Amino acid sequence: MNNITLGRYIPMNTVIHNLDPRYKIMAMLTLMVAVFLPSGFYGYSIIACFVFVVLLLAKVKIQMIVRALKPMIFMLSFLLIINILIIRTGYVLFTYSGFTMYSDAIFQTLYITVRLFLMIIISTLLTVSTKPLDMTLGLEDLLSIFKRFGFPAHEVAMMISIALRFIPTLIDETSRIMKAQASRGVDLKEGSFKEKIMAILSLIVPLFVSSFQRAEELADAMEARGYAPSAKRTRYKQLKTTYKDVIAITLVFGLLGGIIWISL
Amino acid sequence: MPIAFEKVSYTYAPNTPFAYEALKEVDLAIEMGKISAIIGPTGSGKSTLVQHLNALLLPHKGTVTVLNKVINSQQKTKDLKSLRQHVGLVFQFPEYQLFEETIIKDIMFGPLNFKCTHEEAKNKAYKALSLVGLEFDLAEKSPLDISGGQKRRVAIAGILAIDPEVLVLDEPTAGLDPQGAKAMMELFVKLNKEEHKTILIVTHDMEQVLNYCDNVVVMQDGKILNHQRVSDYFERGNQVNEIHMHLPPILAIKEDLIEKGFKLEGEVTDIDTLAKSIAKELGYE
Amino acid sequence: MGKPIVVNHLTFSYDQQTDVIHDVSFSVEKGSYTTLLGHNGSGKSTIAKLLIGLLEKNTGEILIDGLVLSSDTIQLIRKKIGIVFQNPDNQFIGSTVRDDIAFGLENHLVDPAKMDGIIENYAARVQMSEYLNQEPTRLSGGQKQRVAIAGILAMSPDILILDEATSMLDPEGKEEINNLVEELHRDYNMTILSITHDIEEVKNSDHVIVMYDGKIVLDGKPNDVLNNEKKLVSLKLDVPFSVKLAERLKHYGIDIHNPIDTEGMVDQLCQLRLKK
Numbered sequence: 001m002n003n004i005t006l007g008r009y010i011p012m013n014t015v016i017h018n019l020d021p022r023y024k025i026m027a028m029l030t031l032m033v034a035v036f037l038p039s040g041f042y043g044y045s046i047i048a049c050f051v052f053v054v055l056l057l058a059k060v061k062i063q064m065i066v067r068a069l070k071p072m073i074f075m076l077s078f079l080l081i082i083n084i085l086i087i088r089t090g091y092v093l094f095t096y097s098g099f100t101m102y103s104d105a106i107f108q109t110l111y112i113t114v115r116l117f118l119m120i121i122i123s124t125l126l127t128v129s130t131k132p133l134d135m136t137l138g139l140e141d142l143l144s145i146f147k148r149f150g151f152p153a154h155e156v157a158m159m160i161s162i163a164l165r166f167i168p169t170l171i172d173e174t175s176r177i178m179k180a181q182a183s184r185g186v187d188l189k190e191g192s193f194k195e196k197i198m199a200i201l202s203l204i205v206p207l208f209v210s211s212f213q214r215a216e217e218l219a220d221a222m223e224a225r226g227y228a229p230s231a232k233r234t235r236y237k238q239l240k241t242t243y244k245d246v247i248a249i250t251l252v253f254g255l256l257g258g259i260i261w262i263s264l
Numbered sequence: 265m266p267i268a269f270e271k272v273s274y275t276y277a278p279n280t281p282f283a284y285e286a287l288k289e290v291d292l293a294i295e296m297g298k299i300s301a302i303i304g305p306t307g308s309g310k311s312t313l314v315q316h317l318n319a320l321l322l323p324h325k326g327t328v329t330v331l332n333k334v335i336n337s338q339q340k341t342k343d344l345k346s347l348r349q350h351v352g353l354v355f356q357f358p359e360y361q362l363f364e365e366t367i368i369k370d371i372m373f374g375p376l377n378f379k380c381t382h383e384e385a386k387n388k389a390y391k392a393l394s395l396v397g398l399e400f401d402l403a404e405k406s407p408l409d410i411s412g413g414q415k416r417r418v419a420i421a422g423i424l425a426i427d428p429e430v431l432v433l434d435e436p437t438a439g440l441d442p443q444g445a446k447a448m449m450e451l452f453v454k455l456n457k458e459e460h461k462t463i464l465i466v467t468h469d470m471e472q473v474l475n476y477c478d479n480v481v482v483m484q485d486g487k488i489l490n491h492q493r494v495s496d497y498f499e500r501g502n503q504v505n506e507i508h509m510h511l512p513p514i515l516a517i518k519e520d521l522i523e524k525g526f527k528l529e530g531e532v533t534d535i536d537t538l539a540k541s542i543a544k545e546l547g548y549e
Numbered sequence: 550m551g552k553p554i555v556v557n558h559l560t561f562s563y564d565q566q567t568d569v570i571h572d573v574s575f576s577v578e579k580g581s582y583t584t585l586l587g588h589n590g591s592g593k594s595t596i597a598k599l600l601i602g603l604l605e606k607n608t609g610e611i612l613i614d615g616l617v618l619s620s621d622t623i624q625l626i627r628k629k630i631g632i633v634f635q636n637p638d639n640q641f642i643g644s645t646v647r648d649d650i651a652f653g654l655e656n657h658l659v660d661p662a663k664m665d666g667i668i669e670n671y672a673a674r675v676q677m678s679e680y681l682n683q684e685p686t687r688l689s690g691g692q693k694q695r696v697a698i699a700g701i702l703a704m705s706p707d708i709l710i711l712d713e714a715t716s717m718l719d720p721e722g723k724e725e726i727n728n729l730v731e732e733l734h735r736d737y738n739m740t741i742l743s744i745t746h747d748i749e750e751v752k753n754s755d756h757v758i759v760m761y762d763g764k765i766v767l768d769g770k771p772n773d774v775l776n777n778e779k780k781l782v783s784l785k786l787d788v789p790f791s792v793k794l795a796e797r798l799k800h801y802g803i804d805i806h807n808p809i810d811t812e813g814m815v816d817q818l819c820q821l822r823l824k825k
Contacts, residue, residue: 133644165644168686179320180361183353184422185377187345195377202373205363209408214639220603221640224632225700226624226656236651236664306689306719413589439716441589441746442787468720510720513790517811524819535793543801546821 007068007127015244016058017129021138023245027252028126034259035118043262044114050255051121058129068124069117076116080109136160137237155229162218170211177206265332267294267317267430267462272326274312286312288486289326294479299456299463301473301494303509304483310466313483314432317464318351319344331429349378352428356435358419362407367418368393370407374426385425392421395455397447413444420448424455431455432464437472449476471512474498514538551615552576553708553740554600559609561595569595571763573609577756579707580738582731584751584771587760588785593744594635596760597712600742601630614707628657631701633714637693641685646677649685650700657704671699675729691722698729709733711743715750723747748787751775752809759784772807 011017016024034047055065083105090104130138140157147153178186181202188199227233269292276284286309294300302310315321316328319335328335331350355361364370368389375385393403396417402410407418420436431452437445453476455461467473473480473494480497482490490497498515511519514535521542522528528541543549554577561570570592577583587593598604600611602623611618613626634640643649650668659667672678675695685693694714701709711730715723727750733739743750751757757774759767761784767774775781778796781788795808803821805814 161644162642165642165685168684169638172686176355177361179315180355180358182320183318183348183355184361184374184426185345185348187377190342198373202361202363206360209363210360217634217636217639218642220598221634222642222652223603224601224627224630224634225653226627226704227652228624228656231656232658233655234658234661236648236655236661238661305721411590441785443785444589513811517790517794517815520812520815521818524815525822526818535790536797539794539797539801542818543798543803546803546818547825548801548803 007124009131010064010128011131012059012129014057014059014129016054016125018244019129019248020239020241020245021130021134022141022239023241023249024126024130025135025138025142027249028122030252030256031122032119034256035115035122037259037263039259039262043259044118046262047118047255047259048114051118051125054125055121058125060125060128064128065121065124068120072113072116072120076109076113079112080105083109132164133161136164137239141239152229154233158229166214170207173210174203174207177203265329266296267331268292268327268329269313269316270327270329272316272323272328274316274321274324276312278324286486287323290486290488292481292488292491294462294464294481296462297456297460298478299452299465299476300479300481301477302464302466302481302483303468303470303473304489307485308483309486310483311434312486314353314434314464314466317430317432318348318353320353348428349426350428351430351432352423352426354420354423354431354433354436356438357416358422359412359415361419361422362415364407366404367398367407367410368403370418371421371425374422378426388425388427389421392425393418395424395451396421397451413440416440416444417448428461430462430464432466434466435468436465437467437469445472452476468509470509471514474512474515551612553579553614554742555610555612556596556600557610557612559596559599559611560607561592561599561604562607565607568763570599573760573763573765575758575765575768577740577742579740580734581756582734582741582754583743583756583758584754585742585744585758585760586746586751586786590762591760592763593760594712597632597710597742597744600710601627601632628704629706630708630710631698631704631706632710632712633694633697633701635713635716637690637697637717638685640697641693643685645682645684646672646688646696646699647681649696650703653700653704667703671703672696674702675699689722690718691725694718694722694726695729698726698733702733706739708740708742711741711745713744713746716746746787748789752789759786761785771809775809776807 031047031051037043039047084101087105087108088100088102090102090107092100093103093106094101126135136157139160140153143151143153143156181199186199186202188196191199269290272287272290273285274287276282276286290309290313302313304310312321316323316335317330319339322335322337322339324337326336330347333344333347335344335347362370364373368386371389371392372385375388376382380388390400390403393400398414398417398421402414407415410418416436416439420433423431433452436452437448440448449472452463452465456463465472465477477494480490480492480494481488498512510516518528518532518538526542526545528538528545530537530541530544532538532541540549556576557574559570559573560568562568573592573596585593585596595604599606600613600618602618613629616622616626618626641649642652647668650671651664654664654667669678669681672681675698677692677695677699680688680692688696709730715726718726727747730741730743731753734741743754745751751771754771757767757769757771758765759774766784775789776792776795778788778792781792789809789811791811791814792808795805795814798805805817808814
């Protein structure tokens with residue numbers, strides 16, 4: 001279960017943690033756009049510096065970033081090899097008995113690597129510094145612009161927050177079902193293919209059945225407390241914009257502006 | 265050879281800020297061939313204790329010995345899997361573990377996992393079905409189509425079909441109506457008396473302990489507080505309320521009457537003898 | 550105004566074939582504590598859902614505080630009735646205690662600025678102040694049910710329905726909730742309808758209704774209704790120990806009045822002993 005700590009929220013009291021989630025989401029999207037613009041070496045250096053500063057402010061540990069990036073190494077090495085074999089533009093770097101390696105092979109790979117790493121780091125920055133529920137609130141507010149077009153922003157947010165609330169409960173329940181079936185001789189590691197299928201079914205079916213029942217009971221409870229999805233309701237948690245949020249988003253927009261200018 | 269716990273300790277989430285020591289150097293010897301109740305407040309470690317009996321949990325310190333198998337932190341769960349054929353564990357609200365297409369298939373699941381042939385498994389399943397008092401015509405129904413009480417019985421049949429020598433049940437009668445609960449407890453007595461199964465029941469119901477169990481193990485805070493014969497445990501003056509359990513009504517009334525001047529001579533073991541004793545003392549015999 | 554709950558000739562079935570509830574009529578007085586008993590499958594839980602419109606009746610009439618339950622009045626009626634269900638987890642919606650109590654307030658368009666005060670007030674009322682920021686996975690069953698009650702109280706309903714609210718709790722949790730409900734009954738004069746198996750709870754109620762196979766078979770004071778062992782057994786109900794004992798004492802010619810009251814019974818026996 002600890003493998004899911006990649007990018008998981010780490011409670012801390014930093015400037016970045018305390019920013020309004022709406023602004024953080026917007027900032028992340030803006031930075032992603034910047035990463036996709038062809039701003040060349042200088043542009044990416046600027047973005048990288050900016051991201052590095054934010055990482056420092058958010059007190060993110062290097063190990064966390066390394067762990068987030070590690071899974072990509074294999075794929076990127078593979079990509080490097082393919083590029084070396086295929087790409088024939090740029091100047092010649094090196095020749096050996098009929099085989100030539102061109103500079104662009106390295107540069108293209110580097111280009112993709114930098115973009116990929118930046119994207120991963122930027123999204124990790126968001127998830128590490130923002131409580132899932134706060135993110136849901138931020139999303140709900142941002143998406144409610146689309147309510148006029150019929151997008152069910154509130155309902156989506158409600159679904160996400162209920163899902164988040166029940167994740168630990170479902171994990172506990174899975175564990176219980178696994179133990180109950182283990183007591184009946186289920187062994188996920190041994191056995192024929194058919195036996196393994198039965199073993200998995202013995203876990204999934206009860207989980208589904210209980211989840212459906214849970215959903216029904218939950219819906220009853222919500223209705224009994226006066227909930228109606230389409231009806232008007234107030235919201236306990238209010239998001240408040242502070243000057244820090246404004247500064248942060250201005251900086252990010254400024255960065256985007258600069259990157260656009262460089263790319264032209 | 266009793267079921268033995270020797271200095272067993274178990275900690276949940278060790279080496280994390282959430283570490284919680286559920287069992288603290290537990291020493292316990294459970295008599296084979298008897299019905300033992302395990303009681304104690306929530307969080308006393310009862311659940312953790314019983315999960316050691318079929319190696320769902322391995323002790324972090326100490327040793328558990330069940331049916332000549334030694335379980336300690338060095339074991340590989342693989343070697344202990346066969347233990348589960350001899351120690352059947354039924355969790356609370358076991359209805360949720362039903363999953364097969366038909367009831368009979370669900371009951372057969374256990375025996376099949378322990379390498380019975382299809383024929384053997386079927387026979388064991390039907391035998392278990394009748395043991396729990398269900399009609400054979402339910403066999404082809406879906407386990408989702410029956411009542412909660414029936415589901416409970418199917419789940420228990422699923423473990424009985426494995427035919428373990430030791431049966432461990434966590435609150436088997438929780439949520440059943442009085443007749444259902446009585447039938448369940450009488451089944452356990454039957455399995456104990458006729459098939460010599462060792463039965464362990466985790467329960468909060470003191471009346472159940474008094475009426476059906478031979479021995480009682482009292483737990484609190486991860487330790488064993490008491491382990492006695494039920495008859496000794498409920499002896500007058502004993503601290504049943506040390507763990508805030510409620511005295512079974514028969515004993516509560518008896519206590520009350522004695523406190524208010526009654527002598528209640530003679531053996532008072534059940535409601536009929538109590539009534540007789542009261543009547544005698546009042547001169548109504 | 551009328552009585553808090555009046556049910557007339559109610560019938561309900563899921564599949565239009567077998568009636569889960571058949572021709573059920575009863576009423577509940579203001580400020581009373583009514584318990585509804587019945588074997589598993591007798592239809593008692595269905596009544597709770599029908600009363601707040603979670604299920605739609607086939608025939609009959611339901612009146613809450615004089616209002617006829619219909620699609621127009623359903624939202625208003627849900628404000629008057631608070632219901633606590635059986636499974637503590639499956640009615641806990643918020644991610645923390647605070648959020649869960651807030652849920653009801655949000656539905657009823659309470660001003661967000663006022664919510665903190667209300668939440669803290671009712672959390673204190675159920676002794677959950679220390680747990681306001683706790684997640685439900687860290688709470689016991691009894692604690693979760695207390696939060697459910699706090700959420701209900703925050704809406705100030707007149708009627709509280711408990712649908713087997715203690716049957717999934719351990720003895721400690723049961724006691725917690727039974728005591729809390731009793732307090733609410735006393736302090737706020739709430740009308741309580743409790744669907745239960747717990748014979749102790751029934752003893753302390755003022756009015757008991759017994760169902761069997763979808764019909765009401767007994768309706769009256771606990772003293773009058775629950776004094777016959779044979780009858781209770783035939784209805785698949787738990788028989789209080791004192792009632793069983795009184796039955797056996799009768800064989801010896803000892804007559805106990807009102808055997809459902811254990812203390813009263815002990816007193817009567819003591820009196821008889823002194824007279825001897």
